[in-house]
Amino acid sequence: MQALEALQPDLIVHAAAQPSHDLAASRPFDDFDVNANGTLNMLEATRLHVPESVFVHLSTNKVYGDAPNELPLTELETRWEYARPEDYNGIREDMRIDQSKHSVFGASKVAADVVVQEYGRYFGLKTACLRGGCLTGPHHSGVELHGFLSYLIKVNVSGGHYRIFGYKGKQVRDNIHSHDVAAFIECFYNKPRVAEVYNLGGGRGNSVSILEAFAKAEALSGKKMSYEYVDKNREGDHICYISDLSKMKAHYPEWDITKDIDTVFTEIHDAWQERLHQTV
Template identity: 35%
Template structure:
């Protein structure tokens, strides 16, 4: 039996990309970890095996779904903290199944909140929100094309999007995540829970099995490694800021370790202006890594696609002293090395499988 000093940290969605990296960092520093994951996403089972191979009994993997209230209660009850990342993460899937998207993202989050409120109210909750709660943010009239990217016309956005930006949910995914985001904040105000909301931009790095719908940096690199062809939705000049997973994990752990400064707060989490890149610029940067030009074509914009989004990270810097450390160039090198080892020709020769 674990003593109170050794009560575990619960990571929901802990076999996903961000979740497994957080679980790894927690276990690495000596925390016991419970991972709750339904193992439905591509790569989740492989990430589960990776965590167990690295940390053994320090990580307990519970296969289950946050839509199951009794299971959620059983895992939340003994946790010293909850990092809630379990979610439906693709805009396209939310369009195909809005009800399922709502049940996972909104109802599932309320299940977690209620389990904490009723059975473990002293446990902090850190919630993975998204920049999609700000909607499309800039319409075509508010951006200008400069070289290979869009830039905002409004000078107030020069340092990126702050937490003061009005919410404007767009797409079922934006609505479900935005609903959960607001519930997490309200449970802090009304019930006194210790909560932190992290509205994340593009997070990338090793152990990300990127797809066309989610994890676009890894998807671009993986497609290039496999000599495939990319589809760009829109015109390719749209801009995102990219944050390496090591920096993202440091922000999460900093918030967890400094709850007095972070509790009740909402933070935008991303790479900031210095790590911003357009889709076309990223494709140009990938070519030297793979040694060949990347093939791509175009398709229509998708609902809610933002022509420009860059995070203002000042609030995190002031509250927690956090700053991104990994440059986009170095981050891409680390991701390429992992993807090439996992999906490149050498891995195919070795028979690596998911």
């Protein structure tokens, strides 16, 4: 509260969170405290001290729970694919957020997402919820349960061993570079709206399955991927998740993805080469 009162920021990007599904399950009160109450603290401080400030909240596509898995899919050689033409561009913001399995983490993030919207609709704050998918970049420090692409490339570069959890390794994610995330936040800041939600990802062009990611990593490093298949998917894990970027582009036509999937791979690969080399 005092910090916002003293600083009087024009823009608040709320990215603090407890991001672990597993930790949330073992410490649900802590998880809710950080993700839901922490967000409420930030909103209330904004309302009381800087109500003209733009408030951007890093939400997550986990607010949809496993509802995206209800879309009909077809199995291709290296990936799952949406079966219906109307789903081709991916998940829109009107996907329902309730009556699906979220994990305890996902539930606390739903609470945060809804309360951010409410401080827009009810109090008139200039808020946006960015429902992120796989946000990444060369400085991402991926670990097995978080930061899929960063971790996968690290394992390949370092000669480690990767475990695929279910869905035949054909599960699809769209990946967005942190540069394009920041660029979108700047667009929203320049022309803010009230109580908006956006699905923030790399879109279809930046989508990749685990098997396809192996091939890209191998091509960059020249090293074969060492992996095993665990025939059990992670609880509630999305099978094919691609963010439909239509709403972002309609509201902010000056914004677009500038870092395509190959650039994202190359930057992460080079960064790991450098980081791992430095620690040797």
